[in-house]
Amino acid sequence: NAGVTQTPKFRILKIGQSMTLQCTQDMNHNYMYWYRQDPGMGLKLIYYSVGAGITDKGEVPNGYNVSRSTTEDFPLRLELAAPSQTSVYFCATGGGGLREKLFFGSGTQLSVL
Amino acid sequence: GENVEQHPSTLSVQEGDSAVIKCTYSDSASNYFPWYKQELGKGPQLIIDIRSNVGEKKDQRIAVTLNKTAKHFSLHITETQPEDSAVYFCAASKPTGNQFYFGTGTSLTVIP
Numbered sequence: 745n746a747g748v749t750q751t752p753k754f755r756i757l758k759i760g761q762s763m764t765l766q767c768t769q770d771m772n773h774n775y776m777y778w779y780r781q782d783p784g785m786g787l788k789l790i791y792y793s794v795g796a797g798i799t800d801k802g803e804v805p806n807g808y809n810v811s812r813s814t815t816e817d818f819p820l821r822l823e824l825a826a827p828s829q830t831s832v833y834f835c836a837t838g839g840g841g842l843r844e845k846l847f848f849g850s851g852t853q854l855s856v857l
Numbered sequence: 858g859e860n861v862e863q864h865p866s867t868l869s870v871q872e873g874d875s876a877v878i879k880c881t882y883s884d885s886a887s888n889y890f891p892w893y894k895q896e897l898g899k900g901p902q903l904i905i906d907i908r909s910n911v912g913e914k915k916d917q918r919i920a921v922t923l924n925k926t927a928k929h930f931s932l933h934i935t936e937t938q939p940e941d942s943a944v945y946f947c948a949a950s951k952p953t954g955n956q957f958y959f960g961t962g963t964s965l966t967v968i969p
Contacts, residue, residue, distance in 0.1 A: 748900075775955065784866065786946060787901070787959040794955060802956065803858075834900050844889050844950065846957065848900030 746770055750835050750849035757825040757856045765820040765852050767835030775838040776818040777802075777846070778810065780831040787834065793818055825856045859884040861949050863960025870937050871968050878963045880947035881929040887949040887958075890930045892921060895944045895962075904945075905932070937967045 751766045769776065774795045779787040789802030793812040807829055809821040822829060832853050836846040860883040870876045880890075888909040893901035907914045907921045907930065914921050918937075923930040934941055947960040 777957075779959075784961055786861075786863075786961040787948075787957075789956055792955055800955070836900075844891070845903050845906070846891075846893075846901075848893075848902065850898070850900050 748835055748837055748847055748849035750833075750852050752852060753850070754853045755855070757822075757854065759825060759827065759856060761825050762821070762823050763825065763854075765822075765833055765835075765854075767818045767820070767849060768816050769818075769835075769837045769847075770816065771837055771847065772815065773837035773847070774815065776812065777836040777838075778808070778818070778820045779834045779836065780804065781834060781851075782831050790820065790833075822854075827856050830854060830856045859887055859949055859951070859956075859958040861947060861958045861960045863947050863963060865963060866961065867964045867966075869966045869968060872937060872939060874937055876934045876937055876941070876965055876967075878932045878945055878947070878965070879929060880931070880949075880960050881927075882949045882958070883928065884949070884951065885925075885928065886951045886953075888952055889950045890921070890923060891948050891950075891957075892919075892932050893946045893948065893959075895946065897943075901946055934965075937965075939967050939969050941965060942967045 777792045778790040791810040793799045835849045863880045891906035895901040920933045948957045950957045
């Protein structure tokens with residue numbers, strides 16, 4: 745039972761490049777979230793999903809896209825990377841009676857240079 | 858939306874002393890207040906939470922208090938140990954919607 749798995753752990757991108765941050769969970773949770781964490785700024789919600797086929801924007805969605813084709817996977821796509829997207833990205837899940845209890849992955853540290 | 862403020866941003870205590878971290882929220886509709894601990898290089902992990910129908914909750918050395926009237930809640934860690942050193946985040950959420958609003962974090966250092 746791995747919980748929430750994020751890949752890669754580290755990545756350096758050049759401005760304008762694209763990439764997908766992967767998130768997969770084996771907890772059978774309906775709710776999945778993507779957060780970014782900037783120094784001194786706490787966690788900001790990028791996108792979330794309440795189930796397969798359903799996604800919605802959070803506080804800071806610009807420059808990102810998501811999809812949710814299965815319960816297990818919730819990838820985050822950066823189409824044209826910008827320096828402002830340098831951050832640590834966390835995927836989280838919540839489900840059923842535990843919807844309000846978030847379980848986080850270990851994060852992806854992304855630098856855009 | 859909701860605005861959660863957290864203080865202090867950094868906190869150093871001697872081992873065995875108590876640590877208190879405070880958060881305020883702006884939306885009186887918020888009714889669920891979790892606290893997360895983030896160790897270096899890891900994702901945040903839930904350590905304790907409280908709902909708006911409860912004023913205080915304890916779990917061994919940690920406790921959370923909630924003052925709905927003043928819209929603030931606090932995390933109390935007693936008999937601190939070096940392994941308590943981490944970044945702590947408070948958060949708030951409402952019964953409707955699916956968003957959690959996080960504070961900016963407190964970096965706690967417990968000095969042996």
